Amino acid sequence: MKRTWIRGMLAACLLAGAAGATLPATAASADPNKVLRYIFIAPETGFDPAISRDLYSAHVVQSVFETLFSYDYLARPAKLVPLTAAELPEVSEDGKTYTIKLRKGIFFQPDPAFGSKKRELTMADYVYSYKRLFDPKLASPHTWLLENKVVGLDELAEQAKKTGKFDYDAPVAGFELIDKYTLRIRLKQPDFNLGMALAHEPTSAVAREVVEKYRDAMGQVMANPVGTGPYTLTEWVRGAKMVLTAYPDYRGYTWDWKAGTDPEDADIVAKLKGKRMPQIGRVEIYVMVEDQSRWLAFQNDEVDLFQLEGPLAPRALDNGKLKPELAKKGVYMSRIIDPEISYYYWNMKDPVTGGLSKEKIALRRAIAMAHNVEEEIKIVWNGEAVALQYPIPPGVVGHDPDYRSTIQYDPKAANALLDKFGYKKGSDGYRNTPEGKPFTIRYSARADSNGQAQSEIWKKTFDSIGLRMVGDRRPFPELLKAEKQCQLMTRTNPWIADYPDGDNFMQLFYGPNIGQNNNGCVAIPEYDKLYAETQKLKPGPERDALYHKMARIMEVNSAQRIGYARYRNMLAQPRVIGFKKHPILHAEWMHIDVEPRK
Template identity: 75%
Template structure:
């Protein structure tokens, strides 16, 4: 059987109203206690807090705290269960899945801001439509255009016209977005989209206010430093790449904690501790950026951090066999551990003059490199065993994963060397291979400028040495890597992708040609793959779509533009004072759903 976080029939689930797992309190203002402070750590720097622009996990944690999408996920339910957030119930789906009618809860307000003359302003469906349009503004160059691309009636035509005229019309009518009244939106699709509900839970589709954008936008139309939303927290302090402070919004509507537990004793204990509490309880979240592994661990052990991610290099110091060592369990430390719905994959830039292209000798070069890399050894040495090797692009825990699939690319350095010999990559006098035209070449491998990145670069240096290819390491700050990657400037990198939503489409789109400049980091444009991807978009989850995904995966292997790597365990360790925390596979920020004791 497949291991799934969310399994269709999705349309049937959406068509009927689902009971809310938490009930909104009419006047829950001031629920959060300012003396309840959560101290948290990012392992890499954030980039900024515009929902339409940010594409890194760390910025997303702040975005999810400040802004709200129409939908979210049940805190405890596994498989992940879609639930309303600002929407007043699940969508009404008609016209065989091509029309979605969504109603908004009344009385939700944006945080008071100078853009509203220092007052609050009510959220309406016009804010969501404005936010969705922003994803298509050519000037903004959002990396999230793909979420609605080719799906909403009239939206692509509006973007195409803007590219011609140089001006994006935010006020023109679009047939695909029909606002029936301030609280009711009807979305008309070009074809059924079985993932639309999950897309409307993804933070790039959160509501932003037009007044805020127009007041604070930069020359590119972005608002990365002045997040103003309707969410439970607002950003009160930001020292770039160093420190962020979130404080609970005093007028936030709040909720009563009423999630349901299944048979899991851990969930039952969480329900016993939190049921009936008014949320959020935590009044302040202090976030520090700590790139170095040992610094994070020391800060936690010195009780300077309440909750942090114990990545692979640190795991042996606290864990044994996937559990806390007895001496740490006795201290009351808590562990929440999952296999992330993640794919860390290796890509080679298909636009690069050395690595890219479809000539046979270039395909042979990429395939030989892929065959020479020992994924199991990387997991053991870099991640201390805290990951599982992947054969398939869709990882465990995501709809469409196939645990029986075996890639045609396996570790075989002898065959890799033979392939390079066959296609003319002969060794020179220095022992390194040259291009078939006799010219020397060097591969540049890029990684984050932290200990993990250094170890990854060393592993890949070993790989390239095994096939006599020169390699230079290129370590950079995480935001710089993302910026260069988006514009196809990196030659090769290990790229981690954590599910935006728990469906295979979210992973197969990573290699779709038109998504170059968005999420297609290897900048691959393979016509046969792209044609099959478009066909898969018309299908619900099931055997027919699975067959297409298999064909797409084989095409990827034939051209060797990328190779699957691994999915890491996410080990979240917390102090004894943290109450009811459980790592969610999709939600990035969970602090509005758990509690913490006040420090003495």
């Protein structure tokens, strides 16, 4: 992306924002002169809450659509709060019944799908949206959120598989509509995390009229997002630019979050308390894949809010602190360890890397032992990550800082293991299968500078144990599509928390989630049985003990190796007011302010 092209795009959008300066302020006081310019480091895929599964699309989905619950902007650890719900759910003592009341008078953004009528949000819209996750034709990657939980919902999906048609009008015993604004959800077994699942954007309310008007042959509505949220998508150039405009009739709220323990909170409260939100009238998002393009755009004050990934860290940071020359300009930084795991998986369905035979386990274990995670953090991320041992990262309920994996860096032992299980080296110096056949590992990564660096360091790893490797670099959306279909062989896969509980990470390796979030396509019966048991437990020592057993099962079978959690360094220009990176929320612009550009 050329620097002149970036400037041209930004200038055009600033002119467009200026042209709307005479428009009246919105009902929620969003000022059209207040324009926030933001960057995606990888392309979006689309904006159907039931389908989108990448972090970048989620920013837009979270701006246009609304879930029943959300999170306190300042509370750490993350704290659940009502969004469209009138209050937090009423949960039965046994954890099997949730009663949720909806705020009255919430309306969808106007759209031709509604004719000329105002369309009020009701609980029936949430029931419809939850059912969509189970429509076999739609093939949502988010079915797991409610799978095997709601009484009668799985059975409705099974019936659709037999008949070839999902009956959205069929009653589901677990969804009891007491009235337009009250929903009682009955569960098959206790689930004390359901409130957090209903704060995750795939459970956003989608209007049936909109789906029926705009759906494609698969039933997806990726290009016509219509929700009840604070912003509408008014411009979209795929893989390049998105513009969000404040919805004039959005109900808004008065900023009144309470300061937490962080010293910066008091300053944020002083600047924002009492303001009607949202304040920002327009959000312009640009896709800039290359590090240098993003850095130049921020340096030239062409971007207001910017994620500083590891490769750029030396430009702005010194030992994790913002360099004095940037601080002097008024630039400030919000820095957290992301609630994520970047882990390495080997496709368990692949004929080379998959399977649970001893020699296949030995191959995966040797690769895992040969990889130097600390070196990857240093070279690829410039030290802007922390190595992990456990599948649940810091800041997430269930994390164990004292856990130590049985898989550690030991290339000498890795080579010995391959020798023992018959992976002998040929005349070219590379190993063959125990049957004497040559084979190659295909490592997939994003088609950007980070992906290139990851490919290079993994080539070094494979060379150290005599395995052939070829690089496979693809655009981010293509990677997501391929791994959902179990087509990738191996990849470094980042997973950031959908909600701040260990369940959100342990489900990554659950067999029935293949085709959803189980990107390594692993199915180990012993693991799956224990995971099902954890679903019945509250967070605590009993559940943690099962999580430990599950982590060991994964290590014994070497289905994956846990790598690291990255720092998220967000740099903000001086005009941005009150920004603090939230560990779960993506689109913080609902809760911040920005000074109009001169």
